[in-house]
Amino acid sequence: MKQIRIFDTTLRDGEQSPGCSMNLKEKLQLAAQIDELGVDCIEAGFAASSPEDFRSVTEIAKSVKNAYVVSLARALKSDIDKAYEAVQHAAKPMIHTFIATSDIHMEYKLKMTPDQVLDKVTEAVSYAKSKCDQVEFSAEDASRTRPEFLWEVCQRAVDAGASVVNLPDTVGYATPAEMTVMIKGVKDHVKGIDDVIISTHCHNDLGLALANSLAAIEAGARQVECTVNGIGERAGNCALEEVAMILKTRQDYYQASCRIDTKQIYRTSRMLSAIIGVPVAPTKPIVGKNVFAHESGIHQHGVLSNKSTYEIMSRKDIGYPEQRMVLGKHSGRHAFKAEVANMGYHLTEEELNDAFHRFKDLADKKKDISDRDIESVIMGQQSSQIT
Ligand code: KIV
Ligand code: ZN
Numbered sequence: 001m002k003q004i005r006i007f008d009t010t011l012r013d014g015e016q017s018p019g020c021s022m023n024l025k026e027k028l029q030l031a032a033q034i035d036e037l038g039v040d041c042i043e044a045g046f047a048a049s050s051p052e053d054f055r056s057v058t059e060i061a062k063s064v065k066n067a068y069v070v071s072l073a074r075a076l077k078s079d080i081d082k083a084y085e086a087v088q089h090a091a092k093p094m095i096h097t098f099i100a101t102s103d104i105h106m107e108y109k110l111k112m113t114p115d116q117v118l119d120k121v122t123e124a125v126s127y128a129k130s131k132c133d134q135v136e137f138s139a140e141d142a143s144r145t146r147p148e149f150l151w152e153v154c155q156r157a158v159d160a161g162a163s164v165v166n167l168p169d170t171v172g173y174a175t176p177a178e179m180t181v182m183i184k185g186v187k188d189h190v191k192g193i194d195d196v197i198i199s200t201h202c203h204n205d206l207g208l209a210l211a212n213s214l215a216a217i218e219a220g221a222r223q224v225e226c227t228v229n230g231i232g233e234r235a236g237n238c239a240l241e242e243v244a245m246i247l248k249t250r251q252d253y254y255q256a257s258c259r260i261d262t263k264q265i266y267r268t269s270r271m272l273s274a275i276i277g278v279p280v281a282p283t284k285p286i287v288g289k290n291v292f293a294h295e296s297g298i299h300q301h302g303v304l305s306n307k308s309t310y311e312i313m314s315r316k317d318i319g320y321p322e323q324r325m326v327l328g329k330h331s332g333r334h335a336f337k338a339e340v341a342n343m344g345y346h347l348t349e350e351e352l353n354d355a356f357h358r359f360k361d362l363a364d365k366k367k368d369i370s371d372r373d374i375e376s377v378i379m380g381q382q383s384s385q386i387t
Contacts, residue, residue, distance in 0.1 A: 002256040004247060005040040005223040006240065007199065010272065011060070012043040012072055013237055014227035019278060024056050025379060026275045031060045033271050033344040034228065035067050037264040039240070041094060043225075046072040048082035057083075061090035068092040068134060075099040075124035084131040095128040098138035098166075101145040101153050114149055118156055125160035136164035138201065143167070143174035143182060150182070151189040158190055164197045164223060165190075169212055172205025172235060176215035183219035199223035202238045204230060209238035214246065217256055224258075228272045229280055229287065241265045241286040241318075249313055263319040267344035274343060274371035286318060327374065329363035343371065345378055354380070362386055 011027055011034075014020055022030065027044075034042055044060035045053040061069040069090035071083035075097050087093035099110070099120050106112055112120070121137065128135040137157035142150055154165050167182060174182070179200070187193055200216035200223070202209040213224045230239030244260035251257055269287040273280050282290040292315055294300045302309030315322065321342050325335040336356050340347060347355060355377050362383035363369055376386045 001251075002217070002222065002254075004217060004221075004243075004256050004258045005197065005199075006038075006243065006258050006260055007041040007043065007070075007201075007223050007225040008034050008037075008039040008067075008227065008240060009043040009201075009225050009237065010034065010227040010231065010240075011056075012045050012070075013201075013225075013233060014231040015045070017232050017234070017236065020231050020276045022275055024052075024059060026375075027056050028059060028063055029345070030268075030271060030275060031064055033264070033268050035064050036261070036344075037240075037268050038259045038261040039067050040223075040259060041068040041070050043070040043072060043096060044087075047086040048073060048076075048079040054082060054086055057086035058089060061087045061093065064090060066091075068094040070094040070096050070136070073097045073124075073128070075120040077123075077127055080124060080128050080131065084128075087132070092134070093132055094134035094136060094163075095132045096136040096138065096166075097124045097128050098140050099124065100140040100170075101150060102141035103146065104144065105141050118152060121153055121156040122160050125157050125162050129161035134163050135161065136166055136199065137162040138166040138168055138199075140168060141170040143169040143178065144171070147182070147185050151186060154186050154190045154193065158192045158196055162196055164199050165193070166199035166201050166223070166225065167216075167221075168201035168225075169203060169209075170201075172203035172209060174202075174212055175208065176211045179212045179215040180219040183216050183221055187220050197222045199225060201225035203233065204235040204237065207235070209236070210242050210246070213238045213243060214254070217254060229269050229278075229284070231272070231276070231278070239285070241269060245286050245313060245318070248317065262317050264344070266319040266321070267342055270342065270371060271344040271375075274375035277372045286313075292320065327359070327363070327369045328367070329360070331363070339374065340378065343374065343378075347378065351378075358382060 044057040047054045047057045057071045069087050071087050073079035073083035083095045125137050139153050198221045200213050200221040202212040224243050226238040226240040228240050230236040247258050282288045299310045358377040
């Protein structure tokens, strides 16, 4: 059985997408929940991009208990310094440095020659490695990079000491068959590649992020980069919950598994949606509200006789509650407490009491209480501040 590492980038690539920004307190709550979910790596942000990002990567590094805490860094010494300054506080720190390698990116974005890019790879990876034992290198736009050049880039990264070589489908352009060829090509032409982890990072522009990540696993990738609810640039990234549930449901086919505690999936999805105020589509695989709903008579008859007739996963495995409460002004403390737990928050009795009072105050003024409202009262906002 292959072990697949799950590298969560909700707080970096996910947060980068429009309407998905989070404040520090929210990032810390979500990071704790993602850690509880059992991911192997949490990409906490891009420390050099702003003082706020630096602070949140630093605080997340101090607070996460189990996973590697990663900061992104361009292939620049100054970025790598900032990344290490922030992640050094983590029990398991990691630096993720990247540079674009496709002709179009090198010519128009970087304005660098291929040889200059190769030198940057060596320089950045060896500098990061001198600071931190765990270094990931990404060849941005790998799927549109000339194969021979990609092999040279990966060779430089491996020789300079990278622990992980990531081959992103940055613009969601590749097909599954092309992902297979890319990964196999790297495996066949890069010396020492078997001693490092090959990673995949797929965007969903053509709706192929999951299929491409699975093709990469079949071709030899041992790490999948993904985000909760699939949030991310443009059409988003590969969705973490989809990777985790396919590895659980079709372990027979992929002969691979990961460490995700799938029972934490539903509450993680709900917490993120509440924090960013972006609802999950009802038909979203794994976490949409319709995924266990049956409308047609034939299907209803089937599931009433035996759930497996039309359900391939169980609610329990995803942590999907048997019953969801509708919170309003008549709701009591027990229902409020249950919903807060369903959203992944662990509150002390005192925090729960305070939040419950704020909730009651809000429910007196507002007819429909959303997850975002509950998140706001948990975060300590008074009802007058909630819009
Ligand atoms: O999509 C991408 O190529 C990225 C890299 C920085 C890994 O997000
Ligand atoms: Zn990306």
